Amino acid sequence: MMLLNAPYPPDVRVEKEAKTLASQGILVDIVCNRRKNEPIKSQEGNITIHRIPVPATDQKVLHGIYDAIAAINFIHPTYRKALRRLIPRLNPDVIHVHDLPLGKTGIITGKEFGIPVLLDLHENFPDALKVWFKWKPKSIASFKDKILFTYKRWSKQEAWACDNSDHIIAVVDEMKMHLIEKHGVDRDKISVITNSEKRSFSEVGYDLLEDLREKYKGNYALSYICGIGPHRGVDTFIDGLHLIVKEIPQVKLLLVGSASAGVLPKLQSMVRDRHLENYVQFVGHVPFRQVPSFMKLSDINLVPHNSNSHTENTIPHKLFQIMLLKGNLLVSSCKPLKRIVTKYKSGFVFEADNSVDFANQVIQMYRQPILVSKFAQNGYNATYHGELNWEHTGHHLIQLYRNFLNM
Numbered sequence: 001m002m003l004l005n006a007p008y009p010p011d012v013r014v015e016k017e018a019k020t021l022a023s024q025g026i027l028v029d030i031v032c033n034r035r036k037n038e039p040i041k042s043q044e045g046n047i048t049i050h051r052i053p054v055p056a057t058d059q060k061v062l063h064g065i066y067d068a069i070a071a072i073n074f075i076h077p078t079y080r081k082a083l084r085r086l087i088p089r090l091n092p093d094v095i096h097v098h099d100l101p102l103g104k105t106g107i108i109t110g111k112e113f114g115i116p117v118l119l120d121l122h123e124n125f126p127d128a129l130k131v132w133f134k135w136k137p138k139s140i141a142s143f144k145d146k147i148l149f150t151y152k153r154w155s156k157q158e159a160w161a162c163d164n165s166d167h168i169i170a171v172v173d174e175m176k177m178h179l180i181e182k183h184g185v186d187r188d189k190i191s192v193i194t195n196s197e198k199r200s201f202s203e204v205g206y207d208l209l210e211d212l213r214e215k216y217k218g219n220y221a222l223s224y225i226c227g228i229g230p231h232r233g234v235d236t237f238i239d240g241l242h243l244i245v246k247e248i249p250q251v252k253l254l255l256v257g258s259a260s261a262g263v264l265p266k267l268q269s270m271v272r273d274r275h276l277e278n279y280v281q282f283v284g285h286v287p288f289r290q291v292p293s294f295m296k297l298s299d300i301n302l303v304p305h306n307s308n309s310h311t312e313n314t315i316p317h318k319l320f321q322i323m324l325l326k327g328n329l330l331v332s333s334c335k336p337l338k339r340i341v342t343k344y345k346s347g348f349v350f351e352a353d354n355s356v357d358f359a360n361q362v363i364q365m366y367r368q369p370i371l372v373s374k375f376a377q378n379g380y381n382a383t384y385h386g387e388l389n390w391e392h393t394g395h396h397l398i399q400l401y402r403n404f405l406n407m
Contacts, residue, residue, distance in 0.1 A: 001028075001029045001030075001031065001086075001087070001090065001092035001094070001095050001096065002014065002017075002018060002028060002029070002030045002031065002096045002097075002098060003031050003032075003079065003083075003095065003096070003097045003098060003102045003105070003106050004030060004031070004032040004033070004098045004102075005032075005033065005054075005067075005076070005079075005098075005099070005101050005102050006032060006033055007032055007033045007034070007035045007038070007051075008030050008032040008049055010288065011098075012195075012317050013098075013122060013195060013317070014030070014098055016198070016390055016394065017096075017120075017193070017394075017397060018030060018047050019047070020390075020394040020397055020398065021046075021397070021398070021401060022044075022045055022046035022047050023046075024398055024401075025046065026046065026401070027046050027048070028046060028047045028048070029047075029048050029049075029050060029086070029090050029092060030047060030048070030049045030050065031050045031052060031079065031082060031083065031086065032049065032050070032051055032052070033051065033052070033054045033055065033063070034051035034052060034053060034054065034055075035059075036059065038051055039051070050082070050086060052078055052079065052082040053078060054066050054076075054078050054079070064144075066078065067101070068144050068148055070101065070105070071101075071148040071149060071153075072148065074101075074103070074104040074105075074157050075104055075105050075108065076101075076102060076105045079102060079105050080105050080108075080109060083095075083105070083106075083109045084109065084112075087109070087113050087115070088113075092115060093115070093116075093405050094115065094116050094117070094118055094401075094404065094405060095109065095110045095115050095116070095117045095118070096117075096118045096120060097117060097118065097119050097120060097165075098120050098122065099120065099121060099122045099123070099125060100119075100121060100125040100126075100154065100157065100158055100161060101125070103119055103157070103158075103161035103165070104157065104160070104161060106119075107119075107161060107164050107165055110166075111164075116166040116167070116404065116405075117164075117165045117166050117167075118165070118166065118167050118168075118169060118404065119161055119162070119165035119167070119168045119169065120168075120169040120193075121168065121169065121170055121171070121175065121179075122171060122314075123171070123310065123313070123314045124175060124178065124309060124310045124313040124314060125154060125158065126151050126154040126155040126157075126158050127151065127308065127309035127310040127313070128231070128310040129145075129149050129150065129151050129154060130151050130308065130309070130310070131229075131230055131231040131306075131308055131310055132229060132230070132231065132260070133145050133149075134230035134231070158183065159182075159183045162179060162183050162185050162189075163183070163185075166404075167189055167190075167191065167400075167404055168185065168189055168190045168191070169190075169191050169192075169193050169400075170190055170191070170192050170193075171192070171193070171194055171195055171313075171314055171315060172192065172194060172313065172314060172315050172336045173192055173336075174312060174313045174335050174336050174339075175192075175313040175314065176190045176192055178309075178313050191396070191400050192396075193393060193396060193397050193400070194315065194393055195315055195316065195317045195319075195320065196320045196383070196388050196389050196390045196392070196393045197317060197320040197321050197324055197383070197389065197390055198389065198390040198391065199324070199383075199384050199389050199390075199391060201292075201321055201324045201325070202324040202325060202380070202383075202384055204289075204292045205289075205292075206292055206293045206296055207289060207290055207293055208290050208293035208294075209293040209296055209297060212293055212294065212297045213297060216252060216254075216297065218250055219250050219251070219252035220248050220250050220251045220252065220299050220366065221251075221252050221254060221297055221298045221299050221300075222237070222244075222251060222252070222253045222254065222298065222299065222300045222302060222362065223253075223254045223256060223294055223295070223297070223298035223300070223301055223302065224237070224253070224254070224255050224256065224257070224302045224304065225256040225257060225291055225294050225295060225301070225318060226256075226257050226316060226318055227257050227258060227259075227260065228255060228257050228258065228259040228260065228263050228264070228267070229259070229260045229263060230260075230263060230266075230306075231305065231306050231308060231310060231311055232304065232305060232306070233302075233304030233305045233306045233332055233352065233353070234255065234263075234267060234304065235266075235267065235270060235306075236304055236306065236332075236352075236353055236354070236355050236358055237253070237302060237304050237355065237358050238253070238267060238270045238271060238274070238276070238280065239270070239274075239355035240355030240356060240358040240359035240362075241253060241274070241276055241279060241280070241359070242274055242276065243355075243356065243359035243360075243363075244359045244362050244363060245276070245279055247363045247366070248362070248363065248366050251279055251362075252279060252280075252281065253276075253279055253280045253281070254281050254283055254294065254298070255267070255280070255281065255282050255283060256283040256284075256286055256291070256294050257283075257284075257285060257286075258284065258285040264282070267282075268282070291321075292321075292325060295318075295321065295322055295325050295327050296325055296327070298327065298328065299328060299365075299366075300328050300329075300330050300362060300365055301318075301322045301327045301328060301329050301330070302330055302331075303316065303318065303319055303322075303329070303330070303331040303332065303337055304330075304331070304332050304350075304352075304358065305331075305332045305334045305337065305352065306332070306352055306353050307332065307333065307334055307352035307353055311334045311352075312334050312335050312336070313336070314336065315336040315337065315340070319331070319337065319340065320383055320388060320389070322379070323344075323346055323376075323379030323380060323382060323383040323388070324379075324380060324383045324384060324389075325380075326376045326377060326379065326380045327376060327379070328347070328365065328372050328373075328375070328376050329341065329346060329347030329348070329375070329376070329379060330347060330348045330349075330350065330358075330361055330362065330365065331347055331348075331349055331350075332349070332350060332351070332352035332353075333349055333350065333351050333352045334352055337349070340388070344378055344379060344381075344382040344386075344388070345375055345378045346375055346376070346378045346379030346382060347375050347376075347379065348361050348364065348365055348372075348375070349361070
């Protein structure tokens, strides 16, 4: 049984894990939020989705209220009630909790019913709280964040959850070491299941590619494709863009993705203040099926994370997606990003938070197209022919379940 404090689909990590387990004949029950007009229950082969009456992120205010209530004592009352109703009927062998906010809910329920708990930490949640709300406008919600969603509270909760869960999944080796050093977790209690992508991603269609090529004909396209938050490094490359314009006047920066509260006005103001309106386009959210077209269009795909204790312990899916598409790649020097890109020679690296070095690396890539293409091919080889794909990662997940459940 998997617990997810979000709707399902479209969480990419949860979907890959669930489908991998289901492909082995394992019956997977997913307990998740419910968006408006979604069925309470649905079936996808060996995966059964149970949507409980918790508003999903399409109802932001209500979703925030539910999260705040759960954060008071770290137990989500609606999930707790649903689990006590579902578990006697479904009789799960394991409770697989996705991320820290539902950790205590899953753990105390597991102890009540004698079921082992896997704690799957998608990110360094306590440290993320230091940066997520950086540009958020002051409101009642921000007052709530300062009281209930503080680093100190959630760091203690992370320590408790690590101590009381039966096994932990981390996304990168850096996060594993973080938990060992910070909370004294036994290294054998932690497995790394990274955010790699399926090989089939390299064979996706490009619905918009020709239209995009026509639209941006003559431009040198830099693309950032992801949710836009204050920790993502978008401010760094906007700050360095004027240096690039001097060397590459046809440059166009495309920001593809939705922005969290307060972020878009901040970035738009930066663009106006630097008179870069002709060089930056805020594309906004696009359906996931269109993302490969933007990646393929881009002369450079950017993964520019700022360096902080959150980004130094996680890695985005898009890194592997870009590599599978033979995309030209520029990443910041956050440890997981730099480690992979340097090891496989799959792209260029700039010093995180350094807008001048960012600009210099873009200019170097512009001047060295043959080397850039070679690195892109290396990235493809590592992800398609090597071990940096979900087929390889998924095998580790299956083995973890077999060992964990003595299958």
